[in-house]
Structure formats: C-alpha cells, structure tokens
Amino acid sequence: MHSAVIDRWAFRLGDERGASAKGFDDAAWRRVRVPHDWSVEQPFAEEHSSGTGYLPGGIGWYRAHVPFTAAPGQHVRLVFHGVYRDAEVWVNGYHLGARPSGFARFSFDLTEIASYAPDDDLVIAVRVSRLETADSRWFNGTGLNRRVELEVHEPVHLREHGTVVTTERADVAEAVVRVVQRIANDTDAAVVVAVRHELRSLSTDRSHAFEAEVTVPARTEAIAVAVVTIADPELWTDTDPRLHRLTSTLSWTTDGAAQRAEYTEIVGIRTIRFDPDHGFSVNGERRVLRGVCLHDDGGPFGTAVPADVWLRRLLTLREMGANAVRMAHNPHSPELYALCDVLGLFVIDEAFDEWENPKNKWWQGHNVYPPKHDGPAREFPEWHERDLTAMVEAHRNHPSVIAWSIGNEVDYPNDPYAHPLFQESVGNNDAGKPAAERVYDPNRPDIRRLTTIAKRLGAIVRAADPTRPVTLAAAFPELSSRTGLLDDLDLVGYNYREARYAEDHARFPDKPFVGSETSHRYVDWLAVVRNEWVAGQFLWTGVDFLGETTLWPNHGSRAGLLTIAGFPKPGYHLRRSWWAEEPVAHVVLRPAGEDGDLREGRAVRGWNGRDPLQVLAFANGDEVELRWGDERIPLERDEEHGWWSAVATPRAEPLVLEIRRDGRTVARDEVRTAGPAERVEATAWRAPEHVASAVRAAGLPLDELLQVEVRLVDGAGEPAGDDRLVAVAVEGGELLGIESGDLADPTPYPSTERRTRDGRLIVFVRPAGSTAITLRAEGLDEVLIRDDSARFAG
CATH class of the missing domain: 2.60.40 (Immunoglobulin-like)
Structure with a gap:
C-alpha cells in the first residue's frame, strides 16, 4: 500500500460557481498548505460569536491537482481526517458526497473514477461551509484543518481500518497478541492469501514473526486471524511506553504471478482494567489517572495544529506529572493520538457534545441570554452511527486509548432535557441564568430519552471494539442516575460531582467511577487520593483555548494550566x-x-x-x-x-x-527583585533528542518548526516587570504566528507584531534553508536569530 499526503492546495475564501469542475481555472487562487484553518487568518470581531472566539466562518473552496498513475485493478482511496465543517467533495468533476461532521474521519473510493483517465491528474475540489459561527460552545476553526491522504492499494488489500490488534493477556513474563484482518479481493477469481506478520519493538529491535492463511472468494472479503505468544514482552505503560511496529505482508498468486502487499501499524502490548473497587490498572498494575481535558486548537494555528506544537505542550504537561488526556469533546487530529502513544499518556476518546437536541450556544458572552441553537445535533439522527464508528475504528489500535466516551454533559439540566423529578435544576455553570431557565418545563425534551440513545451508542461502540469500556461525562447525575442514563455504562464519568462519589458508589457498586471533568481545587484531588475506587480525574483544562469566553475583547478560556502560548501558569x-x-x-x-x-x-515571580x-x-x-x-x-x-x-x-x-x-x-x-526590561532573550525550543527520535520511529514526522520562546529580562537577566510590543521579521522562512497567551488581546493572528504578556511570547516559524528571525522590542536592542542556533540573546 502506498499513501501520499496531499498538503498543497489552491484556496479561495468565498463561494465560487463552477469550482467543482475538473477544468476550472484556479490559477489566481491563493496557495495554502493543508492542514489549514482560515478562521484564524481573519480579524477578531465582536459581531461574531463569543462561544467560538469572535472569529468568522463562511464558505471556502479548496482544489488540489495530484499527479497520478494507477495500474489496472488497483484500489484507490481518498481519506480526510476531518474537515470543519459541512464538506462536499468532487474528484475530476464527479460529486462523491458530503460529510457534515467537522470531526469525523471519512473517505471515498476513487477506483472507478481513476480508471477513466489512469495517466491524468486527479483534480480534487472541496467546498467547506460554516455560515453560522455560533455552531459550537468553543472554537473549532473552519477549513481543511486535518490531514488529507491518497492511498493506492493492490487488488487484494486490507479493508479500511481492516487491522485490529488486541492484547488478550499480558504480564512481565508473557503476553498473547491477536491480530484480526479483513482482506478484500477485487479480482474475478478466488485467491489464497498468506499473511506474514512481524511485530518489531521500536525500543530494542526485538521481533516476533507469526502467520495466517485465508481463502478470499472473488469480489468479496474474508477474515484472517493470527495469534502470537511472546515471552518477556516489552509492555506499553505510561511510565515506559514501549511501542511496536506491526508489518503485515499479504502474498497471493494471480494468473501464475506472485503478488504481495505490505501494511504497517504502530501498536502497543498492554492490558487495561477499570475495577469498581480498585480503580484503573494497566498490565495488572494500579494507576491513578492524573488527567487533563484538551480542546484541539493552538492559538495562531487555529485547529490546524502542527505535531511539533502539540509535542511541546504535551511534554510540558508530562513534566507536571500528567499521565492522561481527555479529548474534549470530539475526536481530535490523528497526530495527537500518536503523540500520546509515544509519550505514555492514557486517553479517553470522546465522540459527541450533544445528541438529538442542541445545547445553548453563547454568542454574546457566556450565559448571556438568549442563546442560539445551531450545531451538530442537526445531523446526529442521520450520522451518529457512522461518526461514532469512524472514531472507534480509527483509534482502536492506539494503546493510549483506554475508554470511549459517547457524550459530554448531555444531561445538563434544562439544556435541553428535563424531568418532573426535579422541579428546580441547578448545574455547575448556571451563574446568571434567569430563574425560568432553572425550573421544570414540561415542554422540554424528557431526559429519559437519553437512556435510549446511550444504549444505542454503547452497542455501536461495542460492535467496533468490545475491549474498552463505554463511558460518558455526566453533568447532573442527581437526576440522570435516577432515570437510567448510567445503567448501560461500563465506566461512570462525573463532571464536578465529587460530593456524590461515596453515595453513588454505594448505589452502583458494580460501576467504576472517574472524574471525567473536575475543577483544580485541592479537595477534588483529595477525593481521588482518598478513594481507591475512583480511577482518577481530568482537569478542566490542561491548556487555554479559543472560544467559550466572556465579553469582548476576551476571545478564549483561561481555564488551562498552560496559557495558549504553552507557558506554565502558577x-x-x-x-x-x-x-x-x-x-x-x-x-x-x-x-x-x-x-x-x-x-x-x-x-508574579519578582x-x-x-x-x-x-x-x-x-x-x-x-x-x-x-x-x-x-x-x-x-x-x-x-x-x-x-x-x-x-x-x-x-x-x-x-x-x-x-x-x-x-x-x-x-x-x-x-x-529576585524584578527590574525594567533591558534586553530580549530568545530560546528555540526543541524536544529532547530521545523523544524526537521516538516520535519519528513511530512514523510521525515532525515539521521541524522553530518555536522561539521570547522573554524580556532586566539587567541581571531576571524576568522583567513590564511588557513591550515585539515586532518579528523573517527572512528565508515563513512566519506562522505569534502568541503571547493574552486572550484579551484582539491583535489579528497574521500580524507581525504582538505585545508580550508577563514579559513573554512565542514565535512560530517554518524554516526554509538559511532562516533569519529579527525581534524588535520597543526601546530595546533587536535580536537576530538563525535557525542553526539553540539560544540567542541581544
């Protein structure tokens, strides 16, 4: 199998008649690199929704011309890892379909279309539409904000997500690993497929070979199963995340000629368990989940965040002691899961923030009435099964993923569900709500409907992966636990309900519990430490994020332990x-x-x-x-x-x-005492070499961005007590953005200057050959940075 990333596209902001046609002239369009988020390229403006960060949406078109030559019979697949949102796709003028979700991975079979002109370019056109900016409770960006790939397979090949790797048992002495593969045969004759697996450690290069064989009838598929027992296995844990590369070679004969196809998958050998009395364990050893919730934006990158930027953030959180991440409140980019595998971060993967009925979307300040009600609920009835299955199938081979969350706070009181059991309902975030919004209204949807949906979603998850627990993040278990919402869950997640742990543990003695979203208070951490049966907690949040904000000019949430620039807070x-x-x-x-x-x-420090x-x-x-x-x-x-x-x-x-x-x-x-700023210091952040090597070994190429941390210092080299405007000029490279972490600063992200916050900011540059970066701060000597240096000062 050959896979190529399609990252060079022509882009036009605005609708364009005829742009789906193969012969459309896009020469005048702007050239962009995908992943790409056009929202953060626009100015912040109060006319847009506060919930999504006062940034615009709109309609945009992308077109790519992909040189392509296909051999007869080859299977061709176009893969999108997520488009926000309402994407429509054409290839060579053929309308392939649409995907409303902004988070789901989806693909199209191009085999027939490619066969019509096998030596011609593939012309891919994508229309993205996000006309209502109050479509979410937080910022999600707009555009082709995740990776796009073109895959070419042999006529006998693995189905999409066709490899499932599970660890049946594991301890320090022995592990048993099962590999199940769905093999498709697009030829007109049955074939006998021999499958040879090699499971090779990325840490020690130890390898284990095992085999399977299956007959695949013509124009259909079959299942191949192989099991290997490994002595002294290298196990994946949070403290020592050993990864393996599974290479599967398919061999068969067509018309007397030997054929083969090769596939690789990065996996980990590990078992997990959530126990109602003893919490969480990996490979039989108890762990406390010290987790953070993360949204998927990155300041000036919007939601098109390079892996390098996530690596810096995750390593900083790891150094704090974090060992877990909750993907709030949607599937994230594939690079983030791969990094969690490498760094040993447990993951709760989350599918939905709302189900059939929309939540309140604050568009003129948090909890300022009236709200709006656009969002993903409108496509949930038709698309929930495909979107949920796509998440599970895409991520089930990641050893970091330990649970599937089917929803976040879907039971929030009166938003929109209610029940006469509670004549008055107060949630964890109800400050300023009108009294009428907190009392029972028989015209609202009945909360018992959530129990039916939860059972349906749980069945979908277990059909795709029966090895991990199904959970959700409950906001109002005072009511929803009495109407059946928790009954079908394998793991109960509570948001800000530590006070209910003891009572509800007694009510549901067979259910494990976890703090799926918690505040940063010490008492909430003690609720984990003092109760062995609580698996851990996930703080809201690990990093500041765009959206879910208050009044203009604030355009993001300061809930994180890191600023949006990635700097630690107190x-x-x-x-x-x-x-x-x-x-x-x-x-x-x-x-x-x-x-x-x-x-x-x-x-302050000084x-x-x-x-x-x-x-x-x-x-x-x-x-x-x-x-x-x-x-x-x-x-x-x-x-x-x-x-x-x-x-x-x-x-x-x-x-x-x-x-x-x-x-x-x-x-x-x-x-030491803080004096006025006298000079600028700049440090190019780089991952430790052993970490960068592990990331590359896992098949995740880094962009090698320059992430230049800038700070103002006094005459003694101590952090200065004031802030300055810093201008940035780049030669021989591309300035990608500047971020200070000040979420009340509405300076547009494409600007080449920004004021520091607490004397700091970070500059993101894509180097190209010999790159020079000049920093000019008000009243201070300029600093010249070259990309071959590790530390700079002026």
Missing part, C-alpha cells in the same frame, strides 16, 4: 507539587490579601515595590524552608489550597525556597 507549578514524583519547589508572589484563581491571575506580598510556596518535601536574605520566613500550611504561605515585606536580597529530605536539599527555587 497553577501548573502547584499541580506539579501534587502530581510529580520528583521533589518540587516553586515560589509565587502576589499582593497581600489577594485570593484569586491561579489560572486567571497574574501572579517584585519592584515595598508593599507586603503574599508568598505561596508549592512544595512536596518533608522539610520546607523559606528565607528572604538571612531571615527565615515562617510558613503556614494551607490545607484548603494545598500550599504553604506567608506574608512578608520585600527586601533587596533573593527569596529562597528549599526542600529537604533527610537533612539534604533536594529542590530549590530562588526569586
């Missing part, structure tokens, strides 16, 4: 002191008396005045000592927030936090 370091195994010492300063969310506030400061010490050691110069500052343990704190008057000397174990210093943090 709450990141606090979480690290709870989750990380290694010793942690980190100091945060803020004005005395301030008591705000560490994800929202602008807590100081420049004499007013008393609150000192927050994040530490996980046995002995914690804080000193300001020679003076020891007494610390008090705050059990409500999970940190140590003190109030002190600043002085010129450094503030030092030390963690000791057995009398030995094991972690240390030092903060």
Whole structure:
C-alpha cells in the first residue's frame, strides 16, 4: 500500500460557481498548505460569536491537482481526517458526497473514477461551509484543518481500518497478541492469501514473526486471524511506553504471478482494567489517572495544529506529572493520538457534545441570554452511527486509548432535557441564568430519552471494539442516575460531582467511577487520593483555548494550566507539587490579601515595590524552608489550597525556597527583585533528542518548526516587570504566528507584531534553508536569530 499526503492546495475564501469542475481555472487562487484553518487568518470581531472566539466562518473552496498513475485493478482511496465543517467533495468533476461532521474521519473510493483517465491528474475540489459561527460552545476553526491522504492499494488489500490488534493477556513474563484482518479481493477469481506478520519493538529491535492463511472468494472479503505468544514482552505503560511496529505482508498468486502487499501499524502490548473497587490498572498494575481535558486548537494555528506544537505542550504537561488526556469533546487530529502513544499518556476518546437536541450556544458572552441553537445535533439522527464508528475504528489500535466516551454533559439540566423529578435544576455553570431557565418545563425534551440513545451508542461502540469500556461525562447525575442514563455504562464519568462519589458508589457498586471533568481545587484531588475506587480525574483544562469566553475583547478560556502560548501558569507549578514524583519547589508572589484563581491571575515571580506580598510556596518535601536574605520566613500550611504561605515585606536580597529530605536539599527555587526590561532573550525550543527520535520511529514526522520562546529580562537577566510590543521579521522562512497567551488581546493572528504578556511570547516559524528571525522590542536592542542556533540573546 502506498499513501501520499496531499498538503498543497489552491484556496479561495468565498463561494465560487463552477469550482467543482475538473477544468476550472484556479490559477489566481491563493496557495495554502493543508492542514489549514482560515478562521484564524481573519480579524477578531465582536459581531461574531463569543462561544467560538469572535472569529468568522463562511464558505471556502479548496482544489488540489495530484499527479497520478494507477495500474489496472488497483484500489484507490481518498481519506480526510476531518474537515470543519459541512464538506462536499468532487474528484475530476464527479460529486462523491458530503460529510457534515467537522470531526469525523471519512473517505471515498476513487477506483472507478481513476480508471477513466489512469495517466491524468486527479483534480480534487472541496467546498467547506460554516455560515453560522455560533455552531459550537468553543472554537473549532473552519477549513481543511486535518490531514488529507491518497492511498493506492493492490487488488487484494486490507479493508479500511481492516487491522485490529488486541492484547488478550499480558504480564512481565508473557503476553498473547491477536491480530484480526479483513482482506478484500477485487479480482474475478478466488485467491489464497498468506499473511506474514512481524511485530518489531521500536525500543530494542526485538521481533516476533507469526502467520495466517485465508481463502478470499472473488469480489468479496474474508477474515484472517493470527495469534502470537511472546515471552518477556516489552509492555506499553505510561511510565515506559514501549511501542511496536506491526508489518503485515499479504502474498497471493494471480494468473501464475506472485503478488504481495505490505501494511504497517504502530501498536502497543498492554492490558487495561477499570475495577469498581480498585480503580484503573494497566498490565495488572494500579494507576491513578492524573488527567487533563484538551480542546484541539493552538492559538495562531487555529485547529490546524502542527505535531511539533502539540509535542511541546504535551511534554510540558508530562513534566507536571500528567499521565492522561481527555479529548474534549470530539475526536481530535490523528497526530495527537500518536503523540500520546509515544509519550505514555492514557486517553479517553470522546465522540459527541450533544445528541438529538442542541445545547445553548453563547454568542454574546457566556450565559448571556438568549442563546442560539445551531450545531451538530442537526445531523446526529442521520450520522451518529457512522461518526461514532469512524472514531472507534480509527483509534482502536492506539494503546493510549483506554475508554470511549459517547457524550459530554448531555444531561445538563434544562439544556435541553428535563424531568418532573426535579422541579428546580441547578448545574455547575448556571451563574446568571434567569430563574425560568432553572425550573421544570414540561415542554422540554424528557431526559429519559437519553437512556435510549446511550444504549444505542454503547452497542455501536461495542460492535467496533468490545475491549474498552463505554463511558460518558455526566453533568447532573442527581437526576440522570435516577432515570437510567448510567445503567448501560461500563465506566461512570462525573463532571464536578465529587460530593456524590461515596453515595453513588454505594448505589452502583458494580460501576467504576472517574472524574471525567473536575475543577483544580485541592479537595477534588483529595477525593481521588482518598478513594481507591475512583480511577482518577481530568482537569478542566490542561491548556487555554479559543472560544467559550466572556465579553469582548476576551476571545478564549483561561481555564488551562498552560496559557495558549504553552507557558506554565502558577497553577501548573502547584499541580506539579501534587502530581510529580520528583521533589518540587516553586515560589509565587502576589499582593497581600489577594485570593484569586491561579489560572486567571497574574501572579508574579519578582517584585519592584515595598508593599507586603503574599508568598505561596508549592512544595512536596518533608522539610520546607523559606528565607528572604538571612531571615527565615515562617510558613503556614494551607490545607484548603494545598500550599504553604506567608506574608512578608520585600527586601533587596533573593527569596529562597528549599526542600529537604533527610537533612539534604533536594529542590530549590530562588526569586529576585524584578527590574525594567533591558534586553530580549530568545530560546528555540526543541524536544529532547530521545523523544524526537521516538516520535519519528513511530512514523510521525515532525515539521521541524522553530518555536522561539521570547522573554524580556532586566539587567541581571531576571524576568522583567513590564511588557513591550515585539515586532518579528523573517527572512528565508515563513512566519506562522505569534502568541503571547493574552486572550484579551484582539491583535489579528497574521500580524507581525504582538505585545508580550508577563514579559513573554512565542514565535512560530517554518524554516526554509538559511532562516533569519529579527525581534524588535520597543526601546530595546533587536535580536537576530538563525535557525542553526539553540539560544540567542541581544
């Protein structure tokens, strides 16, 4: 099988009569590289929906001319890994069909069309339509925002998603792996297909060979099953994610001539279990899921996020101690799952945010009435089975995926479902709602309907993959648990309902529980630590994201532990002191008396005045000592927030936090007074070589983007206490975007300048040959960066 990525396209924003025709002249159209999101190329504007980040949608066309030569009988397939949204596709002028979902992987069989002109280009035309920007509760972008591929197969080939790899049992001594394949025969004669598998470790190069054989009748398909027993297996876990490459070689004879086809799949050997009394385990060893929820945008990239950018984010979260991700609230890009495989991040994969009936879509500020009600509910009745099956089939060979979520907060009270059991219903996000929106209304859909749908969705999932549990993220189990919504689930997910864990564990003793979405409070983490039967928690969120915002000019959510630029917030370091195994010492300063969310506030590292400061010490050691110069500052343990704190008057000397174990210093943090910015420092972020090598070995090519982290420093090299406008110029490469993390800054993403936030921003550049990047900050000397350097300063 040969697969080619189609990444060069002609693009036009706006509708175009006749653009589907093969001979249409697109020479004047703009050339773009796919994945591509046109929404983030446009200005932010208050006229658009707050829920989707005050960015526009519209109609756009893409056209690609693909040189192509097909041998007689070859099977040709065009694959889209997701288009947001309402895509219509033509090839050589033939209308192949449409896909309303913005997240589903879909494909078209081009075998017949390609045979009409076997030595001619394939001309692919795609029309994308997103006329209503209030079509989601968060930003999803617009366009060909995921990879597009052209696959060419032999006449005898694997069906799409035709390989299923499962680990029947595994421990350190022995593992049993089963490979089931659906083999199609497009010829007019039956063939005997011999299948030879090689399972090769990407870590040690150890390999295991095993075989199968099957007769495939003409113009139909058959199932080939092979099982291998492996001694001393290299298992995939979160702490040591060993991956294997499965190479399957199909051999057969046609008219006396030997034929073959080869397929590869990256897999992991592992077993998982959710136990109602002992939580989650992998390969028989208990793990606590220390998870974060993620939306799939990346600041200036919109939802067309390069793997390099996700790698930087995920590694930063991994260093915090995270070992799990919930894909909120839709299937994500294929690169993200592959990275989770490599990095050892467990994944809860999620299909839908709404089912038959639409949720409220806030378009003029969060919880500002009236809402709008466009969105994916309109295609759910017709498309839910195909979309859900597509998610499971596409991702079931990823060892990182541990559960299938069929919905997020579909039971949110009065949004839109209700029931007379609760005459008044208050959800976790109801601040500011009119009273009429919180009382029972018999004209709303009955919540019992959700139980019927959940059973249907669960059956669809289990038909495609019976090895992982079916779950959903329940918002109002006070009601939905009494109307049957949880009954068919294999794993119960609760959003912000830790207070119900004990009661509902007793009510459903055969059900495992997980905090599918939780706040960042210490008490919510203790609800996991103190209850072995709770599998873990997934924080809302790991990274800030576009959309789901308040009033203009705010255009994103600050719920993350990382800013949208990928920089850690103070709450990141606090979480690290709870989750990380290694010793942690980190100091945060803020004005005395301030008591705000560490994800929202602008807590500082340095100081420049004499007013008393609150000192927050994040530490996980046995002995914690804080000193300001020679003076020891007494610390008090705050059990409500999970940190140590003190109030002190600043002085010129450094503030030092030390963690000791057995009398030995094991972690240390030092903060110095902050002065005005005097120069710019820039560091080109690169993944550790062993990580980059593992990513490439898993078949995921990195774009090798330059991700240049920029910060303003004072004369002593300490982070500066002010912000400046930074202009960026690139020679010999392409400036892809600048991000500061300030979600109240409506500077358009295509701009070549942006103001820092907390003295920092990041610049994304695609290098080409010899690339030079010039940074000019107001009142400071410019900095010149070349792509062959690792650190730059001016």
